[in-house]
Amino acid sequence: MTADTADVPEVIRMGPPRLTAGLDQYIRMGYEAHLTVHGPLPRYDASGLVDLAQRIGLTGKGGAAFPFARKLQAVIDATRRRRRPAAVVVNATEGEPGSAKDQMLLARAPHLVLDGALLVGGALRAESVAVGVDEGSPGVTSMPAAVAERRARLPIRVVQQPARFVSGESGSLIRGINGLVALPPSRKVRSSDGGIGGVDGLPTLLSNAETYAQLAIAARIGAEAYCAVGPEAEPGTVLLTVNRAGARRPVVVEAPAGTPLGAVLDACGTGPGQGVLVGGYHGMFLDAASAVSAPCSRAGMRQAGGTFGAGVVIPLPEDTCPLGEAHRIVQWLAAESAGQCGPCRRGLPELARAFGAVVAGGARAAEEVRRLAAAVVGQGACSHPDGSAGFVRSALTAFAEDVGAHTERAGCGRRVRGVLPTVPWSPDPGTAEVGRVSLKVDWALCDGHGLCADIAPELFTLDRYGFPVVSEGPVPAWLTLSAKRAVNQCPALALRFAPSGR
Structure with a gap:
């Protein structure tokens, strides 16, 4: 890594820095700098780590928000029941366009992520650690360098995944690490039951890169200090990726959980525009008024009518057609599917066509979109159809006035600027979508x-x-x-x- 690594997402801190501590001094923290800033990593046994995760209410930061303590306990139980060693997997893939928080961690604070993974690996007496990264992402160079900078007690390998939206699905990542095509499996299998090595493989603890980094912070400062920031139900800080119209790079913000989204947007020098997409493309749109007051927490976003998801924040400026922007993404979601089950093969393309009719001003098109969205929910082999349906329904709700304008006047009079990205963020500004x-x-x-x-x-x-x-x-x-x-x-x-x- 060189000084060119400065061309990573800008970092803004609101409140005490934790995951971003030291980044005002270092472009990338090598192992010595990491220890200087964060100090040595304590060791925990399995029961102690479960207790820590429970006390801080740690949930997965990749979008699903599954309780980490429950996941950890499931792997512990599986290793005892099956009398097999465990494996640890870090999901550092970020095929979600508009998201850059995990890439920022990989590029600038990779040892925090490794700390969390090795902390779990030591507690589980795991056999190995695998880190899944997107092809072309900063993790391709930064993570192997970080592994080489320290003498880990466990073997660590970095595995590249295709930079696709569905590659970050847990089953896709496990398949990729196992040497198979990185697509969601046709049958859902918990990684604790069959992860590394296949269906009969090792009980595997899989979680998101930020989740491991949060665990590494909590292990050092303790549960009481960790919970001193943020609301009681969701303590700690959160990482948000804020995308600003016209800016070449997104901004990664670390803020106390529960911070109003309006304050985050102000810190980034932007506003809510005509509405904000929160959570990414399996997230939901919020109208401008709801977005400004919405707390940046899972419960807060839920109460505001949205979802926190992976912490992606994309305001839509006033000079773009919001329905046209949403239509582009519905088409992209249909193209990004694995195409392995009915909802992806037929349902999502039909949904995209129906949404196109909404943009064109079809009188009953919105009703057809809602019908098709309801038809795919709960029918897929993975969560892609459900997340896509939620995105579509929220667009119709948040931009109801625009739906009326398109129906009555065959359009809102604004062009589609392409504010919502369809290419995962890259430090290379020349990166373009290939083969589409x-x-x-x-x-x-x-x-x-x-x-x-x-x-x-x-x-x-x-x-x-x-x-x-x-x-x-x-x-x-x-x-x-x-x-x-x-x-x-x-x-x-x-x-x-x-x-x-x-």
Whole structure:
């Protein structure tokens, strides 16, 4: 790592720094600097670590917010029951566009993450630690360097995952570490029952990078000091990634849990605009008034009608069409699916098409979107359909006036600026989405044969006159072959590929 590492997300601290301590002095904290700032790491046995996690109310910081103590106890029980050693996995993948908190930790404070993982590994007497990172992320260089800087008691390996939205799903990460394709498994299996090594493998404790870093802080300062900040129900600090329109880099904010979101936005030099997306693309939109007063905690966001998720915050400025922005993301979510079950293969593409009709001003389109969103909930092999449905429904609620404007006037008069990103943040400003294409129809040539809908029904539907209706979004990776067949076999040569968004 070099001084160029300064080109990582800016860090702002509101209140006492914990995860971000020392970052005002160091671009990246090597092991010696890390020990100077944080001090040595104490050791805990399994029961002591469970007790610590319970006392501070630690939950997963990747979005699901599962209680860490329960997860840890499940692995302890599995190791005793099966008489097998445990494994520890750090989920440091961040395929969520707009999120950069974990990448900031990997790039600037990697030893905090390793501390937490090794703390758990020592308590469980684990066999190994694996750290999953996105291809092209700062973790690819920073984490191996951090491993080399210290003499860990456990073997640690860094495993690169494809930088895709579904790659961060726990089952995808376990499959990737096991040498399989990094996609959600068709059957849900708890990592405590079958993680590293497959279904009959080692009981595995898997959690998010920030979760391990929070545990490392709590282990050093103790539960009482940890709980001195934030509300009683959710003590400690939170990391938020705030995306500002027009800015090249997001801002990572460490703030006491419960801090009003309006204060966070003020600290970042921005406002709520016409509404704020909180939690990422499995999160929810809040209207401007609700967003300003919403506390930055899971309970606070829930009470405001939203969800905290992975702590992603994206205000929508006044000069962009909010429904058009949401439509872009619904298309992207459909393309990012694994395509392994019905809700992803058919449900999400249909949802994207229906949302496009809302943007176009269809009189009953919003009702159809709500119907399709309800139909995919609880039906998928992973949580991707459920999260996508929640995103869609919140857009219709938060921007209800715009839905009316599009219905009455076929639009709100604002262009779509592309404020909501579709590429995971990278320190390289030249990074672009690679290989994303969409399908285009040459209407001067199309004769309405309908063969394309027979070859690729997930990509094409036919209107009442027999002509194809195709999504403007990118072609999902799992439908690339079907799309090529449709293009190559079109009798009128009316189909072609084009870069997505053109």
